[in-house]
Amino acid sequence: MGRLSVRRRRTGTIAAVSALGMTAVLGGCGLGGGSDEVTLKLVAADYGDSSANSSQKYWDKLVKEYEAQHPGVKIDVSVYSWTDVDRKVKELVDAGKAPDMAQIGAYADYADKGLLYKADELLGIREQADFVSQLASAGRINGMQYGMPFAASTRLLFYNKALFAGAGLTPPTTWKQLAADAEALKADGVKYPYALPLGPEEAQAETMQWLLSGGGGYVDSMGTYGIDSEENVATLNWLKDDLVGKGLTGPVAPENLNRAAAFSAFAAGDVGMLNGHPSLMKIAAAKGVKFGMVPMPGAEGRTKNSMGVADWMMSFRQNGHAEQVGDFLDFVYSEKNVLAFSREYDLLPVTNSASGAMSGDSQDADLKPFLNALPSSELPPVDKTSWAAVSAAVKKRIGSAVSSDGSPAEVLRALQLTAQKAE
Template sequence: MTAAVRRRVFLSRTAGMAGTAALGLAGCGSGAASGGTVRLTVLAASYGRTVGSPIVDRWHEFIAAFEKEHRNIGIDLELAPIEKIDRTLAERVAAGREPDIAQSYTFADYAEAGRLYSADDLFDLSAQADFLTPFARAGELGFTEYGIPFLTSTPRLFYHTGHFARAGLSGPPTSWAELRTAARALKAAGVTTPYGLQFGPEAAEDEALAWMLATGGGYGGQAGYDFPKDANVEALTWVKEQLVAPGLAGDDPARFSRTPAYAAFLKGEVGMMLAHPVLIRAADRAGVPYADAAFPMKDGGAAPPVGLSDWLMAFKRNGHRQECAAFLDFLYSERATTRFAQGQGTLPVTVSGSEALRAQRSARALWPFIDQMPRAEFHPVGRSTWPKVRDTLRQRIGAAVGPGGDPRALVKTLQKAAEAAEAARPAAAQPEDVAP
């Protein structure tokens, strides 16, 4: 098995947490300190009534299975709304009340401050080798992995096959010219939003990166930010002129975010859009006729997919390294991750989990997503300044592709914001009273 495949399984495992209890998965060594019960606090996200809502049930099932196998380790699950998870964690850390394990969209600032255990502290070499390479590398700071991929996936181009048939379209677009042609045909057939461009504040950075990768661009990485690439300007200019200006991307892409976009697709209001596999189950339940395809490169072929991941972190303050290691080892077991992925439409981030799911015909709908995972490319999540830069992108990108907008000015603004954030970054300081 290649290292890339191995890295893939992780998401599956992460997702599998819920299924662990249902399957009665066996745990690995407890690693708990001798004498009495150690209690770990796990801070995780809740998802309200969104398509991700069953994830909380999976947590409870997984924890029950873990505690049954590890009698001397108890788990206290604390939940925060997904939109507040980062702020909740930051407040806990600022107050000196770090959880033992936390879910978040960011990890780099805590790693820079020396607050986190590394993957080397938590997993043996064989377990680390099982993580899919691009996801493991995305969790690195200074070539050491601190962010553990969780609830991972990559998007594909979902399209409403009923609308496509009525518009006389025989299949998905394989280039941007074909995408524009399809959008025009969908509009002529009366589809409200031919292409669901998600440049609203929820996750505009994902949609934007998908278009930039499809022209050979991107945001940069651990070596630094690189927004002003000509390829990035080319991508945004095409979106502005070929989709937004002719009304092929809805009334106001700057206000169209991921959650309402998914809801609109399920109502039949969107012809095609980028979406993650979590939409599969919801579309099946809603009876929406759909298919998915790789997002196309501008001139044809499959573009590199955008890698998406929440991150798990294990904090040092309480000194529970062995117990955290036991919990995470159980969480990322092959059967657990595979089970979770089946139920939630997330993907395994380990090779073993990916291979196991890829072998199940019942998971056939996930196979194309799994197959593209080793090619995933990420936002610069390993830079502690990324959240500030990301917020600037979210606030400005919609206007940049709207009437009077200027994509080239936008990428220059983003680069200046990134450089200012980097210059203002304090030197990494080791926090006091943190257990080794």
Template structure:
């Protein structure tokens, strides 16, 4: 809390010093339409992110005559690839809110934060995430929202089976077996489908003592011995024993796994804060613990940040900066994170969340955020590697597959892509 308060005071001082950091010419006078592509955080049309963005755009337009905002909200399954295609075709949006930014830095497609944001806005980002948005010490990726991940379990199903929260991998397996005996369709949901397999993969890698990169030299280590052991365990002890439900993990998307959980068909899965709200609405009582390691506490918790960035192609630097400054005002940040039970990435909004009892269920996630381990966002190869993982990691747990071969192929391609940068 004190850290947030000190930072807020510093930001206020900066605000009195200078209003805007981006100097230079604007994109010109006259009406401008900003094209914004954003990811959908909703689980159904009823809570689609489109409603938030349309409301935000309307309010911004009323305060900024001459600037229109055209928002295109797309599924997480396709939005990263869709934006990449737009950029290749010379039709980049002015602003994209997606999962990775660094490959566009390599292509010199993005404005830097210095060119876009007011100093108070830029200084307000939590330092861990501001640093994660940098390539060669310059920030291009603007953190949009964050979350940490926990193991969720259905308290009702656990009580019926006489179970308590798992403390290690053997507990996960034995609990899943007990749930299966009680007729639970999916004792442990393992979504390694295309939607967000890179997150599920990283959670299990960290749980097994590994990760995407080597802690010594930050090189890719997808096929490290510990990562291979992790996927061999998942293949033999969960998938191979019929504990992951009727849908093959490589075909199971996160959204479908979450829906099954809130309908009472899943005993355990790895989830983010948004799931609390959906489970409560469905009357499912949820227990939450960190995903345990092989023999106890995992070495690290996974943190996830999603990014927003501004492209140079259309030349709307000044207008894009105004819209981004508006987007990061506390009210707008809290409107979004409050709707989806996500975590803010600014000091002032974090302070607001800590102080508000309405968000008390999120405090344990927020407390874990400063030390959570993130994707290797700063690697310009990460977007491509992430897509490769989404498409292929599910094969590593299929019956008859050799996990070491799948991981080795992904690892080789990752290293080749990084060395080519």
């Protein structure tokens, strides 16, 4: 790549970078080697599940190729686990040492504080237009793109083919059928007929998928929080009475079951059905579990909107390296590199060009059902600075709503008040 064209900034000034990267530094920080060399610092999340496929290896390979084409630019990448990466970036920002780029789970708070470049100050028009539309939209605040989608996934209902065949079942398309299938699996001695992970690890995602399947969601069509809507209350009441209350969700209470444990149980052959994202395919296949995937059942039929998830790339203004950051990100978002990352970690491409290439390639056939769900997917309200607080509250409280003595209406009302206060 290395598109080193002249970029016109919104201010009307023009910044140019020569083919050797011999440029006047746009800010006083980030220098290395000599006055004509720029070092860009990137903090990124680790998508690997072992040292063998750590994201550090992905970035090291990509950076080596980029630096070979750009002798005047160095890229310093630090990769942290998802447990630590958001906190690490916050610590750096709070200490006045913001990285040039961060690839993490949320961008809105930094954008709201005026700390981030807008995408059109970094990327070329072609690169901006290549982002998948609903992912790009989720990265905008007041119409301005601050969060650049980096990785995406959707959710489907996974089912164990052997367990379903043994019970003479077909994949459900409605809640009623899902409950009936779960009853049959329970009668066959299946440990978790439907695994419902509403523990603190990722309860906000499982909850959103169910809210969407009931015709609701965290926000209404105008983007206003509507957590305690009639549709949402009805959805959680159904879960409490028709699934959890009938003993169809296994021996661990949903509020104590985390996603990782549910995935492990599925890979062990102990789960009949659960919501999953693409990485579950590899986990299950490694254990020899034969599985199928279908859209999430809805109250009356298949759910119209799957839940989508995106992680974000952002660039901080502090060091002033907009030109060099933009050129590096053009390289990062090239079709070749987006495809390489998506295939390495079983994730969906965030660009139309890479999505088109993946759709037509037989080696990506296993990801196609997730890819097909992406255009109609709905993302959490990540453009709201309040979402972090709301998500944390959902993780902490939603599991109790479906417990034997829980009240969906009361819990959802409390979450709605939390959301309104956070706004």
